[in-house]
Amino acid sequence: MSNSADNMKFVVLISLVATIGGFLFGFDSGVINGTVDGLKLAFNSDSVGTGFNVASMLLGCAAGALAAGRLADKFGRKKLLQVSAVLFVVSAWGSGIADSSMSFVIYRILGGLAVGAASVMAPAYISEIAPAQYRGRLSSLQQIAIIVGLFSAFISNYFLAEIAGHSTTAFWLNYEAWRWMFWMELIPATLFFVLLFVIPESPRYLVATHQHGEASAVLSKLYGEVEAQHKLNDIKQSLDNEAQGALGFSGLIAKSGGLKTIVWVGLGLATFQQLVGINVVFYYGAVLWQAVGFAESDALLINIISGGVSILACLITMALIDKLGRKPFLIIGSAGMTVCLAVMVFTFTNATVDVNGNLNLGTQGALTLIAANAYVFFFNLSWGPVMWVMLGEMFPNSIRGSGLAVSGLAQWGSNFLIAISFPILLTSVGLAGAYGLYLLGAATSIVFVYLMVHETKGIELEDMQ
Secondary structure (H helix, E strand, C coil): CCHHHHHHHHHHHHHHHHCHHHHHHHHHHHHHHHCHHHHHHHHCCCHHHHHHHHHHHHHHHHHHHHHHHHHHHHHCHHHHHHHHHHHHHHHHHHHHHCCCHHHHHHHHHHHHHHHHHHHHHHHHHHHHHCCHHHHHHHHHHHHHHHHHHHHHHHHHHHHHHHHHCCCCCECHHHCEHHHHHHHCCHHHHHHHHHHHHHCCCCHHHHHHCCCHHHHHHHHHHHHCHHHHHHHHHHHHHHHHHHCCCCCHHHHHECCCCCECHHHHHHHHHHHHHHHCCHHHHHHHHHHHHHHCCCCHHHHHHHHHHHHHHHHHHHHHHHHHHHHHCCHHHHHHHHHHHHHHHHHHHHHHHCCEECCCCCEECHHHHHHHHHHHHHHHHHHHHCHHHHHHHHHHHCCCHHHHHHHHHHHHHHHHHHHHHHHHHHHHHHHHCHHHHHHHHHHHHHHHHHHHHHHHCCCCCCCCHHHCC
């Protein structure tokens, strides 16, 4: 077997370890989906309180994403991922054992810090160790891991609720099933922490901190000894050139005084990924389908179907992104989501309301279900994986940490606003009104991508401008 094949195996192996952070990101985001009824009962919360319990993690995500980029520039990508693994363990245990809304929120915020850090560091780490011709494919592993994490949380929630009888029913050791839904995360979180000890530090971080010997050793394992020396020189030259300008957050400012265009593009990508409303499906999927008349067990089963559709879409993107590029996927995804959301708004608008306040879709129930799953498909074909791929690779070396930090803050801040507003929108303007706003976001994103986003396919990180 060729040395090149061995190098590629090593690249894939450490990419898979890094994406366990993505799996936990997905699991932690999806597990809340099946616990909403339990949280309402345990903490006696109204729609606003429930919205905050669900969305509280996202405050930690925003802070974790903002801090992670700069801390990773100072202490290393690997160390930040290790810290996030510890926080995942603490949050999983604490969220399940919480006896008040306040303690639950604290543990969820700790988990959010972990998710926020992992969300920006895992794709950045993969981008910094992967060859340019495979970078899109390997970075797409992050979104597949996120979806597999969501899918696993949905399956875990479904079976725990089925075995117990309901998410609020006492289960093993006399703890309610919804608490065990959180504790299931302890298994992958512990595995992530252990496996992080076997992966190397990012060679670009090592060069930036003048650890050239260690960087050369890592690059040799990644690319082979001959290519490693060329790559080391390229990274040194890139960092030397960029050192002439401002570093850190000040490096995001253009000479004219405003943010650099590339930073605005990063902020736009991060924000639009949330404005299409995808996380309403992830966080409130069970609530959504119960609102249109499905029983809890049926609603949880629909979540599993959505997870399977998501994985299929990500696999298609992973296979083609380094051939077709990033921008075509974004435009196709935005157009597809716009059509699907328009169908859902139409069916929700024409539904009747029964005596229990649930929507009755009548003969349009099947159409709504198909449109919802097609919407999930288009998102995970495009904005799901491609946004993370682009954020991990589009910024020049000197501002990658800072650019990821502010983009991550925008992504999680938008995520928080969408998540906390949905229960309020549901009781005020209804499903049709809420999804009308997401439809507007999807339609506007087409224009943004067409005018502002530039292709990054096949470009070396050292050549990003």
